[in-house]
Amino acid sequence: MKVAVIGLGFRLGYLGRVFREIDPSFEIVGYVDPAPAGMATLQENGISPGRVYETPEALLAGETFDLLMIGSPNHMHLDHIRLGLEAGLTVFTEKPIVTTVEESYALATLLNKYGHDQLLVGLVLRYSPLYRDLRKAQDEGLLGNIVSIEASEHIQPYHGAFFMRDWRRYGHYAGGFMLEKCCHDLDLYNGVVGARPRFVASFGGRKSFTPENSPEHDGINDLEVYHRKPSGWQGSDKVFDSDGDIIDYQTAIVEYENGVSMTFHTNLNVPDEFRRFCVIGSKGMAEGDFVRGFMDVHNARTNEKVVANTYQTPSATSHHYGADEQMAEDVIAFVKTGAKQPVSAINALEAGILALTMDEARLTRKVVDLKPVWEKFDDCLHGPADSSARVRSA
Structure with missing residues (x-):
């Protein structure tokens, strides 16, 4: 499985090792990060970070891969997720997914446009x-x-x-x-x-x-x-x-x-x-x-x-508590077969x-x-006319 990384911090450096242990074909083809804190962990485990790119746009244009992994600081998530969804990619982002209620509305609008299943999230305790x-x-x-x-x-x-x-x-x-x-x-x-x-x-x-x-x-x-x-x-x-x-x-x-x-x-x-x-x-x-x-x-x-x-x-x-290994298995299964995720x-x-x-x-x-927040959220997520779709996924 080939992945590209935006934000190679400590967390994605660690997950690189976990994903490689689960799937020996796991390969990072390229990354964007001016100061990749997770680089040492990858190198210690014999994992190449691939080619370095100056911008996310250059990375997406320069590589072909199966999954875009986002580990940038939280306030950057929305822009990086948007780039991936607009490019038709499957995206995995670390939690938290965005940092404000207004950004939550914006991402709900993107999910309405590009589909709810194209974005995976590292809420690992569900696993x-x-x-x-x-x-x-x-x-x-x-x-x-x-x-x-x-x-x-x-x-x-x-x-x-x-x-x-x-x-x-x-x-x-x-x-x-x-x-x-x-x-x-x-x-x-x-x-x-x-x-x-x-x-x-x-x-x-x-x-x-x-x-x-x-x-x-x-x-x-x-x-x-x-x-x-x-x-x-x-x-x-x-x-x-x-x-x-x-x-x-x-x-x-x-x-x-x-x-x-x-x-x-x-x-x-x-x-x-x-x-x-x-x-x-x-x-x-x-x-x-x-x-x-x-x-x-x-x-x-x-x-x-x-x-x-x-x-x-x-x-x-x-x-x-052992959840990262199960999350890696499930994410890999989704990329390869479309298997349902628990979160x-x-x-x-x-x-x-x-x-x-x-x-x-x-x-x-x-x-x-929170009543008015959920009303606006649902309008963004499903569209104002599609009130029948407002069913929470537990």
């Missing part, structure tokens, strides 16, 4: 064994009707410090932390609920990565942990005095169109990190943690534990709009009603 087992338990009726969800994504200080130092610290590049990092999780729970979010409230800010909390104030000069994860484009050494506008904690409350409610919490300074959920239904409860590797399901009537699963990451070099660009846009609305609610201190 994880744990999430697939959660949906299996739901499909088997072990949970009954979903009533409420409590969920979180917490990351360790070394990872939080990375966000304070990387280009992702700026909202105009990343779209905000909830979008950049937590869109994975929001997509998962949107899928479990099977409806769109309607009302959103949120609170948060920055309290941990602030000047007064620098370890240097306590006479600690070993700050290696806060620089362990390298930053790329627009990188900085500043951690506790970051010039970014990123938050380091946030809590949100969501009510979905079908009445299901969810609380979601994120924090960037958690020493013993976890990424867990508790999905409570009318007949049972599913509780799990992606980091700690378990999922239990209990029957609400008997309290019996009817599912007790544990999970292990396939290898020390595997990311996302769509529409799912990604819906999760992104929820994340962006959480930030709107946080900044305005108001409950946000």
